[in-house]
């Protein structure tokens with residue numbers, strides 16, 4: 001029956017109805033709700049209690065969905081006090097927009113869409129005013145980069161975002177309002193309660209719960225936990241400790257260029273003034289450049305690994321610690337993982353589980369001492385897993401060590417996002 005819902009903007013304009021997903025029929029919309037906890041929540045059909053009639057309407061819509069295999073965005077509409085799902089059908093050949101198309105991840109979005117033959121009617125490339133008019137080749141044709149504006153999403157069905165959290169916070173809701181489903185590679189929405197945070201090998205079922213935005217996890221999280229998930233399903237992981245060796249690509253194309261340029265300068269004996277990263281990068285490494293929380297001593301990257309794993313695995317009881325370090329490698333992250341299971345586990349069991357797991361590949365040649373390396377992880381989609389051995393510091397036999405490497409730009413970002421988008425079409 002009729003309900004009064006306070007629609008409140010995240011930007012602090014409380015108690016103002018916002019036509020975020022407004023539509024015809026004089027409908028009253030849904031949007032961001034600030035519930036007093038300080039955490040913005042996307043309000044949608046799942047957030048509200050339904051009357052019997054509303055349930056019926058939803059069931060009918062689900063029936064339509066299964067009969068015609070149409071994907072619904074699940075937008076929430078109130079009409080005359082009654083609530084039901086507004087259907088947004090995903091066309092068989094969607095219009096796709098890439099936000100941040102000229103960036104390190106953006107370029108890989110295009111490569112993944114092309115290589116995986118993503119079905120599309122049209123591809124739109126969006127970036128800052130600096131890149132307006134730039135030509136980018138896609139499937140042999142030259143596409144022109146457009147400037148990202150509030151009007152960029154008209155007619156767009158799927159928007160892949162990788163232009164930083166600020167751009168996502170501003171433009172992802174605009175894209176959703178225009179009818180697009182957003183797959184966002186930034187940290188902007190990852191911890192928002194109703195936004196699915198997805199690694200398709202781990203929790204693909206979360207995708208269908210979206211209300212317009214699906215978040216791509218942090219690259220270090222994806223690379224660590226894609227291989228841990230199949231083990232967790234067999235023998236619960238109660239604790240893991242990660243030490244990361246993170247590439248320049250995680251900080252964007254400019255950081256990659258700074259690594260190249262500063263290395264060249266170092267070898268030529270020239271002075272180089274770093275402008276992108278906080279410390280000299282050539283022949284050096286440093287603690288991850290994200291902000292350190294003085295209360296915990298953990299930087300943001302480390303905290304993301306902990307909280308995102310809890311959300312993706314649905315297991316807040318898992319004890320996790322991480323030390324994140326930036327190393328002078330261009331594009332693949334490596335991580336040393338120390339993992340404790342609920343029951344004893346042998347290296348042979350870990351190998352047997354990983355041998356069958358999707359998205360991972362064992363590279364563990366003890367005789368040749370050939371283990372996962374960023375050079376082998378770069379430019380391909382698997383997480384390479386090696387150095388699989390019992391952790392001798394735990395006499396219970398429940399702990400093992402493993403070293404992994406994965407392409408930060410592919411499985412850590414663009415590939416994971418395109419895999420998510422594949423579930424939408």
Ligand code: A2P
Nearest residue numbers: 100101102103104127128130131148163252253
């Ligand atoms: P541009 O190349 O025009 O600056 P990276 O992560 O490699 O640094 O890439 C960031 C991406 O985000 C680039 O495509 C960049 O476009 C884009 N971007 C940065 N700022 C904006 C902005 N204000 N509006 C739109 N796109 C932006």
